[in-house]
Amino acid sequence: MKNITLDVKGMTCGHCKMAVNGALTDLNGISDVEVNLETGKVEVTYDENKVDQEKMKEAIEDQGYDVA
Numbered sequence: 001m002k003n004i005t006l007d008v009k010g011m012t013c014g015h016c017k018m019a020v021n022g023a024l025t026d027l028n029g030i031s032d033v034e035v036n037l038e039t040g041k042v043e044v045t046y047d048e049n050k051v052d053q054e055k056m057k058e059a060i061e062d063q064g065y066d067v068a
Contacts, residue, residue, distance in 0.1 A: 001031060004053060006042040007068040008060055011035070016065070023059040027051050 008020060017035045020042060024033045029050025034043040044056060057067045 001045050002048050004044050004046070004056075006044065006053075006056065006060070008035075008040050008042050009066040009068060011037055011040060011065060013037070019063045020060055020065060023063045024056060027055060027059055030056075 011017060011020060014037075017037055021033050021035050024030050024042070024044060027046075029047040030044060031047065032043075032045040036042070042060075046056070060067050
């Protein structure tokens with residue numbers, strides 16, 4: 001398992017947090033997601049053989065947020 005920190009722009013409330021968390025946990029290979037609204041950071045633990053950073057970025061962007 002690998003860990004990555006994503007910088008997500010546009011999250012402002014609990015709904016935003018749930019949307020990003022749900023989008024990532026729906027991906028095969030994601031084992032843990034921690035969203036910090038105050039910093040805009042999303043910590044993800046994932047299996048690099050099943051999912052990559054680009055798929056994570058696309059899932060978040062599909063929810064209407066930007067990944068820096």
